[in-house]
Amino acid sequence: MSDEYDNNKSYQAQSSEVMDGSTGSVNPDIDYVRPSEVGEQELYHPHSFIEKWVFCQDAKVIGVQYFLTAVFTGVVGLILSWLMRLQLGFPELAGFMTAEHYYQFVTMHGMIMVVYFLTALFLGGFGNYLIPLMVGARDMVFPYVNMLSFWMFFVAVAVLMASFFVPGGPTGAGWTLYPPQTILEGTPGAGMGILLMLISLSLFVIGFTMGGLNYMITILQARTRGMTLMRMPLTVWGIFTATVLAMLAFPALLVSAIMMTLDKVLQTSFFMPTILKAGEVLEYGGGSPILFQHLFWFFGHPEVYIVALPAFGIVSDLISVHARKNIFGYRMMVWAIVGIGALSFFVWAHHMYVSGMNPWFGFFFATTTLIIAVPTAMKVYNWILTLWRGNIRINVVMLWCLGFIVTFVNGGITGIFLGNVSVDVPLSDTYFVIAHFHMVMGIAPLMVIMGAVYHWFPLVAGKMLDEGLGKWHFWITFLGAYSIYFPMHYLGFIGVPRRYFEMYDSPYMTSAVGMNEFISIAAFIVGAAQFILIFNIIKTLKTGKKAEQNPWKANSLEWYTSTVPPEHGNFGDRLPVVHRWPYDFSVPGAKEDYIPQTTAPSEVIHTEVEKT
Amino acid sequence: MSEPKIDGFELKPGFKGMASDTASDQTMFKGVHWGKAMMWIFLLSDTFVFSCFLISYMKGRGSTPVEWPNPSEVFALEAFGVPVPLLLIALMTFVLITSSGTMAIAVKYGYEKNRKMCGWLLLATALGGLTFVGMQAYEWSKLIHEGVRPWENPFGAAQFGSFFFMITGFHGFHVSIGVIFLFIYTYKVFAGHYEKGKKGWFTKLKGDYVEIEILGLYWHFVDLVWVFIFAFFYLW
Numbered sequence: 001m002s003d004e005y006d007n008n009k010s011y012q013a014q015s016s017e018v019m020d021g022s023t024g025s026v027n028p029d030i031d032y033v034r035p036s037e038v039g040e041q042e043l044y045h046p047h048s049f050i051e052k053w054v055f056c057q058d059a060k061v062i063g064v065q066y067f068l069t070a071v072f073t074g075v076v077g078l079i080l081s082w083l084m085r086l087q088l089g090f091p092e093l094a095g096f097m098t099a100e101h102y103y104q105f106v107t108m109h110g111m112i113m114v115v116y117f118l119t120a121l122f123l124g125g126f127g128n129y130l131i132p133l134m135v136g137a138r139d140m141v142f143p144y145v146n147m148l149s150f151w152m153f154f155v156a157v158a159v160l161m162a163s164f165f166v167p168g169g170p171t172g173a174g175w176t177l178y179p180p181q182t183i184l185e186g187t188p189g190a191g192m193g194i195l196l197m198l199i200s201l202s203l204f205v206i207g208f209t210m211g212g213l214n215y216m217i218t219i220l221q222a223r224t225r226g227m228t229l230m231r232m233p234l235t236v237w238g239i240f241t242a243t244v245l246a247m248l249a250f251p252a253l254l255v256s257a258i259m260m261t262l263d264k265v266l267q268t269s270f271f272m273p274t275i276l277k278a279g280e281v282l283e284y285g286g287g288s289p290i291l292f293q294h295l296f297w298f299f300g301h302p303e304v305y306i307v308a309l310p311a312f313g314i315v316s317d318l319i320s321v322h323a324r325k326n327i328f329g330y331r332m333m334v335w336a337i338v339g340i341g342a343l344s345f346f347v348w349a350h351h352m353y354v355s356g357m358n359p360w361f362g363f364f365f366a367t368t369t370l371i372i373a374v375p376t377a378m379k380v381y382n383w384i385l386t387l388w389r390g391n392i393r394i395n396v397v398m399l400w401c402l403g404f405i406v407t408f409v410n411g412g413i414t415g416i417f418l419g420n421v422s423v424d425v426p427l428s429d430t431y432f433v434i435a436h437f438h439m440v441m442g443i444a445p446l447m448v449i450m451g452a453v454y455h456w457f458p459l460v461a462g463k464m465l466d467e468g469l470g471k472w473h474f475w476i477t478f479l480g481a482y483s484i485y486f487p488m489h490y491l492g493f494i495g496v497p498r499r500y501f502e503m504y505d506s507p508y509m510t511s512a513v514g515m516n517e518f519i520s521i522a523a524f525i526v527g528a529a530q531f532i533l534i535f536n537i538i539k540t541l542k543t544g545k546k547a548e549q550n551p552w553k554a555n556s557l558e559w560y561t562s563t564v565p566p567e568h569g570n571f572g573d574r575l576p577v578v579h580r581w582p583y584d585f586s587v588p589g590a591k592e593d594y595i596p597q598t599t600a601p602s603e604v605i606h607t608e609v610e611k612t
Numbered sequence: 613m614s615e616p617k618i619d620g621f622e623l624k625p626g627f628k629g630m631a632s633d634t635a636s637d638q639t640m641f642k643g644v645h646w647g648k649a650m651m652w653i654f655l656l657s658d659t660f661v662f663s664c665f666l667i668s669y670m671k672g673r674g675s676t677p678v679e680w681p682n683p684s685e686v687f688a689l690e691a692f693g694v695p696v697p698l699l700l701i702a703l704m705t706f707v708l709i710t711s712s713g714t715m716a717i718a719v720k721y722g723y724e725k726n727r728k729m730c731g732w733l734l735l736a737t738a739l740g741g742l743t744f745v746g747m748q749a750y751e752w753s754k755l756i757h758e759g760v761r762p763w764e765n766p767f768g769a770a771q772f773g774s775f776f777f778m779i780t781g782f783h784g785f786h787v788s789i790g791v792i793f794l795f796i797y798t799y800k801v802f803a804g805h806y807e808k809g810k811k812g813w814f815t816k817l818k819g820d821y822v823e824i825e826i827l828g829l830y831w832h833f834v835d836l837v838w839v840f841i842f843a844f845f846y847l848w
Binding site: 033034035036037038042044141142143144209212213216217220221222223224225226227228229230231247248250251252254255256258259262266267268269270283285286287288291294295298578 | 618619620621634635636637638639640641642643644646647649650653654656657658660661663664665668671672675676677678762763769770771773774775778782814815816817818
């Protein structure tokens, strides 16, 4: 790409010569971009194997490290879900599993998937890899802190996994960890298990804070010349807003984890009311369990959007590239992301409708919850309008994107049910809730992750993933996921409670059993199908087709690095200069159907590019 | 600090300036060092941590059925045989606020490249912080001698001790971290690391006097948080 910078003759133009737009003639001054404000970033290049691959300060390697660690925890979470489905569908085959085991698996599955898998994968994995490349930076602004961030995450995962091996096993309190039962004797893992969980969460928050500062400052202060905020790919916007949410929401988790640790270790009573146990009054008394619920959900609801917003951003980019059309309503999309992020701090108590709070509170939180549907629906319309009359390539990436839209709408609509107090109360703690949040924040973001893996794998590894295997992977996952979660809505409607080890003598014993078996079989198949991707990756790394530079003909900067895969420093001798947004696809009058962000205006003067 | 000058970019004052900075390329906060921006955002996040602690404290204090201890009796200190309410706390607050002053002057001398003065003032700040932590340790041990524990105390609601030790402990931890870094940077300034362009121990990158200002931001924040803790614990 270095040739293109040489064409950029106005590189040294003085500000006095600039911007006489009134004439409208072909004038090299229209290519003027202000000189760099900040000098070259000083980079520390690795000197040994350990510095290059283990304690590496290169954001791209850190991103891959985050990705692999998160995928490892995700596989653990997947196996736990298999065990749960085995018990629910075929209890006679799951004789080794006690009710305690089941609760532990539920808890660990939830916590792993939400925090250690999805959050780490989107922000740690995609964030680290893509932010510097997409904004045109050489690296994250604090590479050393970034490295510490990953290793803190690694230790957090190690502590979490260690809880499987301590006496009493991991905590079985449910992923929400509601006190008082979480730390009381009788709950599985109320000894070491819960302690390790709380320590692990605290470490995760500390590690994430270090990473999050990097993501935010890199986006705010280290963009390349010409890269305005409104020229950033939506991926960056999504990750940025999610990071802001995380920086403001994780403190509540940290505080609640610290307080519960003290309740556990020092017998304080922050969250512990007076408790009678077998006729005896326990040491605890005077605390407020509801306080924990407020703290937890003040973290917990933004957490949903910490996972969803990067997915929104990434899918916007994927749809635009693979439909060869600019994203419909770019600015609306940006403001929708920001608006959803801001609103997400005012809805947390919709998780607590049945906690006995004041009905006016419920009214307030139902209103704010439903207001979030407005920017979210805007985004869905915009994705569809981006596809509308686009030059759609039905490849694996696009399939995942389409799958995402359908799944997300589905999960979003059930969210409107649950956002209303009067509908939520009877549906609370049933399988309807399970179906809702798995659709909307489990399967939908996962589809985006899959699409993103197929999309960016050529950049990371320099080889193209196999399309045929990818299509198998998609269709099994897509149809299978619907087979799992669609029936769960009906289970919820007939009132099957969630988190139950078995149905005992209830009428569900007979009415839900066939459905449960069906769901379990689908779950085994979908879980197994995920290994197609792992097989695909291994096969591609060994024998895959070498990717050309920019195989998808995309515009954003990550495809215009000096080498593929990009090396440390990303862009060779000279940082790219940005002249436009990354969505100039199928521009009338242009030679190609895409115009890279680095193309100077004078080169495309005869085309009808958007003014950005 | 002088006003930053940016080539080819007009820095406007007020809301218009904010809008044009935000709409520009490269940086949002013009002329602001990366590390400084990072510290501000970290402090914002940390504000949420302390807010969560203090709001939990208010909720805990409000919902416990047992009466809350009277702070002016619990925190009284005997001076010449007379119990003076809040004497120690007043001293602690005075020392910490003073150290904020010396920190601010250290930043000024740092930017003037007055290595010696900057170093001495940093040292004074560190010693102020150390005195604060020492007095806090004294207060803790006094309360512990009187039977106050995180899980119970003789004066009233058990949550009093819980919140007191947790929140002052968390704040004291912040101060201690600050003191450690103040000592490290005192050494770095006296040894002339910034003048020599010596690379950092961990980051392997060159430093600058802006690091003193970043440390100062943290230190002022810790002071500010103390003002809130003071108000909520000792005056309420």
